[in-house]
Amino acid sequence: MSGTQYRCVATNSAGSATSTAATLTVSGLPTGWSTADIGSVAATGSASVTNGVWTVTGSGADIWGNADGFRFVSLPASGDLSITARVTGLTVTNAWAKAGVMVRETTAAGSRNAFTCLTGSNGSSYQRRLSTNGKSTYTGGPAWSAPAWVRLERVGARFISSVSADGTTWTEIRRENITMNVAVQIGLAVTSHANGQLCTATFSNVTVISTLPAAN
Amino acid sequence: MRLSLPVLLASLLTLSACGGGGGSSSSSSDGGGATPASGPVSLGTVIMPGVTLTATRTSALVPGATATFRVTSSDPGIASLEVLIGVDWETAQPATVVTTGAGIWDATVTLPNPLPAEAAMLVRITGSDGNVCETSRTVYRL
Numbered sequence: 001m002s003g004t005q006y007r008c009v010a011t012n013s014a015g016s017a018t019s020t021a022a023t024l025t026v027s028g029l030p031t032g033w034s035t036a037d038i039g040s041v042a043a044t045g046s047a048s049v050t051n052g053v054w055t056v057t058g059s060g061a062d063i064w065g066n067a068d069g070f071r072f073v074s075l076p077a078s079g080d081l082s083i084t085a086r087v088t089g090l091t092v093t094n095a096w097a098k099a100g101v102m103v104r105e106t107t108a109a110g111s112r113n114a115f116t117c118l119t120g121s122n123g124s125s126y127q128r129r130l131s132t133n134g135k136s137t138y139t140g141g142p143a144w145s146a147p148a149w150v151r152l153e154r155v156g157a158r159f160i161s162s163v164s165a166d167g168t169t170w171t172e173i174r175r176e177n178i179t180m181n182v183a184v185q186i187g188l189a190v191t192s193h194a195n196g197q198l199c200t201a202t203f204s205n206v207t208v209i210s211t212l213p214a215a216n
Numbered sequence: 217m218r219l220s221l222p223v224l225l226a227s228l229l230t231l232s233a234c235g236g237g238g239g240s241s242s243s244s245s246d247g248g249g250a251t252p253a254s255g256p257v258s259l260g261t262v263i264m265p266g267v268t269l270t271a272t273r274t275s276a277l278v279p280g281a282t283a284t285f286r287v288t289s290s291d292p293g294i295a296s297l298e299v300l301i302g303v304d305w306e307t308a309q310p311a312t313v314v315t316t317g318a319g320i321w322d323a324t325v326t327l328p329n330p331l332p333a334e335a336a337m338l339v340r341i342t343g344s345d346g347n348v349c350e351t352s353r354t355v356y357r358l
Contacts, residue, residue, distance in 0.1 A: 064347065065345070066346075135347045135348065136347050136348070137348040138347070138348070138349045138350065139349075139351070174305065175304075175306075176305070176306070
Protein backbone atom coordinates (compact mmCIF):
# COMPACT_ATOMS: atom_id res chain seq x y z
CA MET A 1 0.00 0.00 0.00
CA SER A 2 1.31 3.40 -0.90
CA GLY A 3 2.77 5.26 2.08
CA THR A 4 3.49 2.13 4.07
CA GLN A 5 6.96 1.40 5.38
CA TYR A 6 8.51 -1.92 4.34
CA ARG A 7 11.65 -3.83 5.37
CA CYS A 8 13.26 -6.62 3.40
CA VAL A 9 14.38 -9.73 5.21
CA ALA A 10 16.99 -11.96 3.54
CA THR A 11 17.49 -15.40 4.96
CA ASN A 12 20.04 -18.13 4.21
CA SER A 13 21.78 -20.91 6.05
CA ALA A 14 23.89 -18.41 7.94
CA GLY A 15 20.92 -16.53 9.30
CA SER A 16 18.94 -13.52 8.25
CA ALA A 17 19.44 -9.81 7.73
CA THR A 18 16.85 -7.06 7.78
CA SER A 19 17.11 -3.92 5.72
CA THR A 20 16.39 -0.43 6.90
CA ALA A 21 12.81 0.70 6.45
CA ALA A 22 11.77 2.13 3.14
CA THR A 23 8.51 3.89 2.31
CA LEU A 24 6.68 2.62 -0.72
CA THR A 25 5.29 5.45 -2.80
CA VAL A 26 3.01 4.59 -5.66
CA SER A 27 2.37 7.27 -8.27
CA GLY A 28 0.92 7.29 -11.72
CA LEU A 29 -2.73 6.88 -12.53
CA PRO A 30 -5.23 4.26 -11.41
CA THR A 31 -6.20 1.55 -13.85
CA GLY A 32 -8.45 2.82 -16.61
CA TRP A 33 -7.44 6.45 -16.29
CA SER A 34 -5.44 8.27 -18.92
CA THR A 35 -4.24 11.80 -19.40
CA ALA A 36 -3.63 14.05 -22.37
CA ASP A 37 -3.42 17.64 -23.43
CA ILE A 38 -6.58 18.73 -25.18
CA GLY A 39 -6.54 21.26 -27.97
CA SER A 40 -3.75 23.73 -28.51
CA VAL A 41 -1.36 23.90 -25.58
CA ALA A 42 2.13 25.40 -25.56
CA ALA A 43 3.44 23.44 -22.59
CA THR A 44 2.95 19.74 -21.98
CA GLY A 45 0.88 18.96 -18.92
CA SER A 46 0.95 15.98 -16.63
CA ALA A 47 -1.10 14.03 -14.14
CA SER A 48 -0.24 11.66 -11.33
CA VAL A 49 -1.70 10.29 -8.15
CA THR A 50 0.31 9.82 -4.99
CA ASN A 51 -1.28 8.64 -1.78
CA GLY A 52 -4.68 9.77 -2.96
CA VAL A 53 -3.56 13.22 -4.00
CA TRP A 54 -4.06 13.95 -7.67
CA THR A 55 -1.62 16.45 -9.11
CA VAL A 56 -2.52 17.81 -12.51
CA THR A 57 -0.54 20.40 -14.42
CA GLY A 58 -2.05 22.04 -17.43
CA SER A 59 -1.40 24.80 -19.89
CA GLY A 60 -3.73 26.16 -22.55
CA ALA A 61 -5.44 29.45 -23.23
CA ASP A 62 -8.75 28.50 -21.66
CA ILE A 63 -11.70 26.16 -21.52
CA TRP A 64 -14.06 28.48 -23.29
CA GLY A 65 -15.27 29.70 -26.64
CA ASN A 66 -15.51 27.10 -29.37
CA ALA A 67 -12.23 25.30 -28.68
CA ASP A 68 -10.51 24.35 -25.44
CA GLY A 69 -6.86 24.11 -24.40
CA PHE A 70 -6.16 22.25 -21.17
CA ARG A 71 -4.95 19.06 -19.48
CA PHE A 72 -7.47 16.29 -18.97
CA VAL A 73 -7.10 13.19 -16.86
CA SER A 74 -10.08 11.03 -17.52
CA LEU A 75 -11.85 7.75 -17.46
CA PRO A 76 -14.32 6.40 -20.01
CA ALA A 77 -17.81 6.25 -18.55
CA SER A 78 -21.32 5.80 -19.71
CA GLY A 79 -24.90 6.51 -18.73
CA ASP A 80 -25.83 8.14 -15.47
CA LEU A 81 -22.76 9.27 -13.60
CA SER A 82 -21.24 11.66 -11.15
CA ILE A 83 -17.80 12.94 -10.31
CA THR A 84 -16.85 14.68 -7.09
CA ALA A 85 -13.49 16.09 -6.05
CA ARG A 86 -11.98 18.45 -3.57
CA VAL A 87 -9.75 21.01 -5.24
CA THR A 88 -7.09 21.45 -2.59
CA GLY A 89 -4.79 23.79 -4.47
CA LEU A 90 -4.58 25.83 -7.63
CA THR A 91 -1.68 27.87 -8.92
CA VAL A 92 -3.02 31.27 -9.90
CA THR A 93 -1.38 31.60 -13.29
CA ASN A 94 -4.32 33.82 -14.18
CA ALA A 95 -7.48 34.99 -12.46
CA TRP A 96 -9.29 32.70 -14.90
CA ALA A 97 -7.10 29.64 -14.43
CA LYS A 98 -9.52 26.76 -13.91
CA ALA A 99 -9.48 23.40 -12.17
CA GLY A 100 -12.43 21.12 -11.76
CA VAL A 101 -14.46 18.13 -12.82
CA MET A 102 -15.58 17.63 -16.39
CA VAL A 103 -17.79 15.37 -18.47
CA ARG A 104 -16.73 15.52 -22.07
CA GLU A 105 -18.11 13.85 -25.14
CA THR A 106 -14.76 13.46 -26.90
CA THR A 107 -11.18 14.64 -26.55
CA ALA A 108 -11.54 17.01 -29.49
CA ALA A 109 -10.94 20.66 -28.67
CA GLY A 110 -14.47 21.66 -29.64
CA SER A 111 -16.25 18.80 -27.93
CA ARG A 112 -19.48 19.22 -26.06
CA ASN A 113 -18.75 19.27 -22.37
CA ALA A 114 -19.92 20.25 -18.90
CA PHE A 115 -17.48 21.55 -16.31
CA THR A 116 -17.73 22.55 -12.66
CA CYS A 117 -14.63 24.41 -11.59
CA LEU A 118 -12.83 26.80 -9.33
CA THR A 119 -10.95 29.69 -10.90
CA GLY A 120 -7.78 31.43 -9.91
CA SER A 121 -9.54 34.37 -8.30
CA ASN A 122 -12.96 34.62 -9.93
CA GLY A 123 -14.82 32.11 -7.81
CA SER A 124 -16.56 28.91 -8.78
CA SER A 125 -18.49 28.38 -11.96
CA TYR A 126 -20.36 25.99 -14.18
CA GLN A 127 -19.53 26.03 -17.86
CA ARG A 128 -20.67 24.01 -20.81
CA ARG A 129 -20.54 23.76 -24.57
CA LEU A 130 -23.90 22.65 -25.83
CA SER A 131 -22.95 21.91 -29.42
CA THR A 132 -19.81 20.56 -31.03
CA ASN A 133 -17.49 23.44 -31.94
CA GLY A 134 -20.09 25.85 -30.60
CA LYS A 135 -19.64 28.69 -28.18
CA SER A 136 -19.56 28.25 -24.42
CA THR A 137 -21.89 29.26 -21.64
CA TYR A 138 -20.92 30.31 -18.13
CA THR A 139 -22.91 30.45 -14.92
CA GLY A 140 -21.21 31.92 -11.89
CA GLY A 141 -21.28 30.17 -8.54
CA PRO A 142 -20.16 31.16 -5.06
CA ALA A 143 -17.02 33.28 -4.93
CA TRP A 144 -14.86 30.56 -3.50
CA SER A 145 -11.26 29.66 -4.16
CA ALA A 146 -9.41 26.46 -3.38
CA PRO A 147 -9.82 24.51 -1.24
CA ALA A 148 -13.41 23.69 -2.10
CA TRP A 149 -15.41 20.78 -3.48
CA VAL A 150 -16.79 20.50 -6.99
CA ARG A 151 -19.32 18.06 -8.36
CA LEU A 152 -20.96 17.23 -11.67
CA GLU A 153 -23.78 14.73 -12.08
CA ARG A 154 -25.62 13.39 -15.10
CA VAL A 155 -28.96 11.66 -14.85
CA GLY A 156 -30.32 10.94 -18.30
CA ALA A 157 -29.79 14.20 -20.14
CA ARG A 158 -29.90 16.19 -16.91
CA PHE A 159 -26.64 17.76 -15.73
CA ILE A 160 -26.35 19.17 -12.22
CA SER A 161 -23.42 21.34 -11.19
CA SER A 162 -22.70 21.89 -7.50
CA VAL A 163 -19.98 23.16 -5.19
CA SER A 164 -19.37 22.79 -1.51
CA ALA A 165 -17.11 24.38 1.04
CA ASP A 166 -17.01 21.34 3.28
CA GLY A 167 -18.08 18.35 1.19
CA THR A 168 -21.30 18.05 3.19
CA THR A 169 -23.49 21.01 2.35
CA TRP A 170 -23.77 21.56 -1.38
CA THR A 171 -24.79 24.62 -3.36
CA GLU A 172 -26.28 23.92 -6.75
CA ILE A 173 -25.07 26.34 -9.40
CA ARG A 174 -27.24 25.16 -12.25
CA ARG A 175 -29.11 22.20 -13.68
CA GLU A 176 -30.09 21.78 -17.30
CA ASN A 177 -30.47 19.22 -20.04
CA ILE A 178 -27.54 18.73 -22.39
CA THR A 179 -27.60 16.45 -25.39
CA MET A 180 -24.48 14.33 -25.18
CA ASN A 181 -23.50 10.82 -26.17
CA VAL A 182 -24.13 8.09 -23.64
CA ALA A 183 -20.43 7.17 -23.74
CA VAL A 184 -18.29 10.03 -22.47
CA GLN A 185 -15.00 10.83 -20.81
CA ILE A 186 -15.20 11.91 -17.18
CA GLY A 187 -12.38 13.37 -15.15
CA LEU A 188 -10.33 16.32 -13.95
CA ALA A 189 -9.49 19.33 -16.10
CA VAL A 190 -6.93 22.08 -15.59
CA THR A 191 -6.12 25.09 -17.72
CA SER A 192 -3.61 27.81 -16.89
CA HIS A 193 -5.35 30.46 -18.98
CA ALA A 194 -1.80 31.49 -19.80
CA ASN A 195 -0.77 29.29 -22.67
CA GLY A 196 2.83 28.23 -22.25
CA GLN A 197 2.68 28.38 -18.47
CA LEU A 198 1.69 25.38 -16.41
CA CYS A 199 -0.95 25.66 -13.75
CA THR A 200 -0.67 23.05 -11.02
CA ALA A 201 -3.86 21.90 -9.36
CA THR A 202 -4.18 19.30 -6.65
CA PHE A 203 -7.27 17.25 -5.95
CA SER A 204 -8.29 14.82 -3.25
CA ASN A 205 -11.36 12.71 -2.56
CA VAL A 206 -11.85 12.06 -6.27
CA THR A 207 -14.93 9.89 -6.62
CA VAL A 208 -16.50 8.72 -9.86
CA ILE A 209 -19.79 6.87 -9.97
CA SER A 210 -21.07 5.44 -13.22
CA THR A 211 -24.08 3.19 -13.35
CA LEU A 212 -23.23 1.56 -16.66
CA PRO A 213 -19.98 0.03 -17.78
CA ALA A 214 -17.90 2.21 -20.02
CA ALA A 215 -18.51 1.65 -23.70
CA ASN A 216 -15.48 0.47 -25.62
CA MET B 217 -14.04 49.70 -26.20
CA ARG B 218 -15.82 46.47 -26.97
CA LEU B 219 -16.77 44.24 -24.11
CA SER B 220 -15.33 40.79 -24.54
CA LEU B 221 -16.80 37.85 -22.71
CA PRO B 222 -13.95 37.38 -20.27
CA VAL B 223 -14.44 40.96 -19.19
CA LEU B 224 -18.15 40.45 -19.16
CA LEU B 225 -17.83 37.40 -17.03
CA ALA B 226 -15.54 39.14 -14.64
CA SER B 227 -17.84 42.07 -14.42
CA LEU B 228 -20.72 39.84 -13.44
CA LEU B 229 -18.99 37.52 -11.10
CA THR B 230 -19.92 39.22 -7.88
CA LEU B 231 -23.50 39.30 -8.96
CA SER B 232 -23.56 35.60 -9.47
CA ALA B 233 -21.93 35.03 -6.14
CA CYS B 234 -24.53 37.12 -4.40
CA GLY B 235 -27.43 35.53 -6.22
CA GLY B 236 -26.14 32.00 -6.10
CA GLY B 237 -26.26 31.85 -2.39
CA GLY B 238 -29.98 32.35 -2.25
CA GLY B 239 -31.17 32.03 1.28
CA SER B 240 -33.29 34.29 3.34
CA SER B 241 -33.70 37.97 3.02
CA SER B 242 -34.62 40.53 5.54
CA SER B 243 -37.39 41.56 3.19
CA SER B 244 -40.81 40.06 3.43
CA SER B 245 -41.63 37.08 1.22
CA ASP B 246 -45.23 36.66 2.20
CA GLY B 247 -46.54 38.72 -0.63
CA GLY B 248 -48.09 41.21 1.67
CA GLY B 249 -45.95 44.26 1.34
CA ALA B 250 -44.49 46.60 -1.19
CA THR B 251 -40.88 47.65 -1.28
CA PRO B 252 -40.13 51.01 -2.83
CA ALA B 253 -37.91 51.38 -5.85
CA SER B 254 -34.23 50.88 -5.24
CA GLY B 255 -31.25 52.96 -6.04
CA PRO B 256 -28.64 51.69 -8.48
CA VAL B 257 -27.01 48.43 -7.44
CA SER B 258 -23.72 47.50 -8.95
CA LEU B 259 -23.90 44.06 -10.47
CA GLY B 260 -20.30 43.28 -10.01
CA THR B 261 -16.69 44.11 -9.89
CA VAL B 262 -14.79 45.75 -12.65
CA ILE B 263 -11.58 44.38 -14.05
CA MET B 264 -11.19 46.47 -17.14
CA PRO B 265 -11.40 50.17 -16.39
CA GLY B 266 -14.62 51.68 -17.56
CA VAL B 267 -16.65 48.48 -17.68
CA THR B 268 -19.43 48.25 -15.15
CA LEU B 269 -22.85 46.66 -15.09
CA THR B 270 -25.54 48.09 -12.88
CA ALA B 271 -29.10 47.09 -12.12
CA THR B 272 -31.78 49.35 -10.75
CA ARG B 273 -35.26 48.41 -9.75
CA THR B 274 -37.31 51.27 -11.11
CA SER B 275 -40.65 50.38 -9.60
CA ALA B 276 -41.98 49.25 -6.28
CA LEU B 277 -41.63 45.55 -5.53
CA VAL B 278 -45.20 44.33 -5.16
CA PRO B 279 -45.90 40.60 -5.48
CA GLY B 280 -48.33 40.00 -8.32
CA ALA B 281 -47.77 43.44 -9.82
CA THR B 282 -45.65 44.61 -12.69
CA ALA B 283 -42.08 45.49 -11.80
CA THR B 284 -39.49 47.25 -13.88
CA PHE B 285 -35.73 47.06 -13.81
CA ARG B 286 -32.99 48.84 -15.68
CA VAL B 287 -29.68 47.17 -16.50
CA THR B 288 -26.88 49.32 -17.78
CA SER B 289 -23.45 48.57 -19.09
CA SER B 290 -20.78 51.15 -19.59
CA ASP B 291 -19.81 49.19 -22.68
CA PRO B 292 -22.40 48.51 -25.38
CA GLY B 293 -20.64 45.39 -26.68
CA ILE B 294 -23.32 42.98 -25.59
CA ALA B 295 -25.17 41.30 -28.42
CA SER B 296 -28.25 40.46 -26.42
CA LEU B 297 -29.55 40.47 -22.89
CA GLU B 298 -32.35 38.46 -21.32
CA VAL B 299 -33.88 39.00 -17.90
CA LEU B 300 -35.96 36.45 -16.01
CA ILE B 301 -37.53 36.51 -12.56
CA GLY B 302 -37.86 33.35 -10.52
CA VAL B 303 -36.20 30.80 -8.31
CA ASP B 304 -34.40 28.86 -11.04
CA TRP B 305 -33.54 29.18 -14.70
CA GLU B 306 -36.02 26.65 -15.97
CA THR B 307 -39.17 27.93 -14.33
CA ALA B 308 -38.37 31.62 -14.16
CA GLN B 309 -40.63 34.01 -15.99
CA PRO B 310 -39.02 35.98 -18.79
CA ALA B 311 -39.23 39.72 -18.68
CA THR B 312 -39.91 41.88 -21.65
CA VAL B 313 -36.64 43.62 -22.40
CA VAL B 314 -36.24 46.68 -24.57
CA THR B 315 -33.07 48.48 -25.43
CA THR B 316 -33.41 52.11 -24.55
CA GLY B 317 -29.95 53.23 -25.51
CA ALA B 318 -26.42 52.04 -25.99
CA GLY B 319 -25.80 49.64 -23.13
CA ILE B 320 -29.15 50.32 -21.46
CA TRP B 321 -31.95 47.79 -21.15
CA ASP B 322 -35.33 48.11 -19.44
CA ALA B 323 -37.00 44.92 -18.26
CA THR B 324 -40.68 44.61 -17.38
CA VAL B 325 -42.15 41.57 -15.69
CA THR B 326 -45.14 40.58 -13.60
CA LEU B 327 -43.84 39.36 -10.28
CA PRO B 328 -44.97 36.03 -8.86
CA ASN B 329 -47.41 36.14 -5.98
CA PRO B 330 -46.25 35.21 -3.44
CA LEU B 331 -42.70 36.31 -4.21
CA PRO B 332 -40.33 33.86 -2.53
CA ALA B 333 -37.39 35.21 -0.59
CA GLU B 334 -35.04 33.38 -2.93
CA ALA B 335 -36.61 34.78 -6.09
CA ALA B 336 -33.87 36.22 -8.22
CA MET B 337 -33.35 38.44 -11.18
CA LEU B 338 -31.63 36.15 -13.65
CA VAL B 339 -29.63 37.76 -16.40
CA ARG B 340 -28.36 35.98 -19.49
CA ILE B 341 -26.11 37.92 -21.82
CA THR B 342 -24.59 37.02 -25.12
CA GLY B 343 -21.32 38.71 -25.90
CA SER B 344 -20.20 40.03 -29.21
CA ASP B 345 -18.13 36.84 -29.58
CA GLY B 346 -21.18 34.58 -29.21
CA ASN B 347 -20.38 33.18 -25.79
CA VAL B 348 -23.03 33.32 -23.12
CA CYS B 349 -22.91 34.36 -19.49
CA GLU B 350 -25.59 33.75 -16.89
CA THR B 351 -25.77 35.39 -13.52
CA SER B 352 -28.31 36.30 -10.89
CA ARG B 353 -29.13 38.43 -7.92
CA THR B 354 -31.84 38.01 -5.34
CA VAL B 355 -34.70 40.38 -6.17
CA TYR B 356 -35.02 41.64 -2.63
CA ARG B 357 -31.41 42.77 -2.78
CA LEU B 358 -32.07 45.02 -5.72
